[in-house]
Amino acid sequence: MSVNKEIKRITTETIRNMKFTGEKISMLTAYDFTISTLVDAAGTEIILVGDSAANVMAGHETTLPITLDQMIYHAQCVVRGAKRALVVVDLPFGTYQSDPQKALESSVRIMKESGAHAIKLEGGKEIEESIRRIVNAGIPVMGHLGLTPQSIYQFGSYKVRAKEDSEAEKLISDAKLLEELGCFSLVMEKIPADLAAKVTAEVSIPTIGIGAGSGCDGQVLVVHDMLGLNNEFKPKFVRRYLNLEDQIHEAIGKYVADVKSGDFPNTNEQY
Ligand SMILES: Nc1nc(=O)c2c([nH]1)NC[C@@H]1CN(c3ccc(C(=O)N[C@@H](CCC(=O)O)C(=O)O)cc3)CN21
Numbered sequence: 373m374s375v376n377k378e379i380k381r382i383t384t385e386t387i388r389n390m391k392f393t394g395e396k397i398s399m400l401t402a403y404d405f406t407i408s409t410l411v412d413a414a415g416t417e418i419i420l421v422g423d424s425a426a427n428v429m430a431g432h433e434t435t436l437p438i439t440l441d442q443m444i445y446h447a448q449c450v451v452r453g454a455k456r457a458l459v460v461v462d463l464p465f466g467t468y469q470s471d472p473q474k475a476l477e478s479s480v481r482i483m484k485e486s487g488a489h490a491i492k493l494e495g496g497k498e499i500e501e502s503i504r505r506i507v508n509a510g511i512p513v514m515g516h517l518g519l520t521p522q523s524i525y526q527f528g529s530y531k532v533r534a535k536e537d538s539e540a541e542k543l544i545s546d547a548k549l550l551e552e553l554g555c556f557s558l559v560m561e562k563i564p565a566d567l568a569a570k571v572t573a574e575v576s577i578p579t580i581g582i583g584a585g586s587g588c589d590g591q592v593l594v595v596h597d598m599l600g601l602n603n604e605f606k607p608k609f610v611r612r613y614l615n616l617e618d619q620i621h622e623a624i625g626k627y628v629a630d631v632k633s634g635d636f637p638n639t640n641e642q643y
């Protein structure tokens with residue numbers, strides 16, 4: 373336990389309680405130390421080391437290629453920057469689906485080697501035993517239902533999920549199962565807002581939406597999307613708070629021009 377009394381760490385209990393006090397939960401991704409310090413200092417309750425690092429950090433088309441070692445490296449960087457926020461790490465594709473023992477071992481490696489506070493994995497009934505094992509080991513688990521990008525080759529597209537009754541019913545029963553298994557919260561990605569609101573009303577654990585409407589207990593975005601660092605990715609659920617891509621483009625253009633003209637460095641910028 374930390375003896376530092378100055379900054380109080382947000383715990384999974386804090387997050388659970390926010391559902392009952394009605395205070396909305398804010399979550400953002402981070403993959404490195406610098407962004408982690410910024411997201412943490414601005415008051416975000418949860419920092420997600422998402423496997424979206426595969427896209428945003430590494431330039432892959434999907435989240436499937438990122439490895440457990442790579443996720444642990446990103447998590448280590450984020451943990452060093454987060455003084456207050458709860459740090460949650462995605463289990464990457466292939467490290468938990470195949471067998472519960474492997475799921476537990478992957479989760480233990482993340483917790484031991486990064487110092488993160490919880491893990492997240494995609495799916496419901498199919499991975500019930502994996503979740504049970506991880507929770508039984510004392511590791512807090514966040515669920516993830518709806519559009520689960522690790523299954524993109526089965527879905528075939530990033531379209532809204534659970535528009536049909538059968539898939540909506542499965543999502544509701546999966547959400548109840550995750551609650552029963554002891555997950556401390558649940559991400560719902562790209563599903564109809566009325567379905568997300570229904571799930572939120574029917575489970576006692578907080579729901580965190582991305583493209584799931586305002587009826588969730590919290591919201592999550594990829595930080596690069598909301599900062600406008602990623603202008604080619606613009607699904608309608610993303611709200612842009614800055615346009616950093618354009619500002620950085622302009623700044624770097626000026627630097628290049630200053631180097632070429634000899635304006636940089638000037639006499640105050642040399643020894
Ligand atoms: N930068 C980034 N932001 C994210 O939110 C994110 C990632 N990467 N990588 C992992 C997953 C993948 N996610 C996605 C990916 C695509 C759409 C999407 O809606 N894409 C298109 C086409 C959808 C369609 O085929 O209808 C869109 O225009 O909305 C949504 C969420 C969310 N996650």
Ligand SMILES: CC(C)C(=O)C(=O)O
Nearest residue numbers: 401422423424559592
């Ligand atoms: C979009 C969020 C929920 C995620 O899983 C990720 O960033 O990997």
Ligand SMILES: [Mg+2]
Nearest residue numbers: 422423424462
């Ligand atoms: Mg993810």
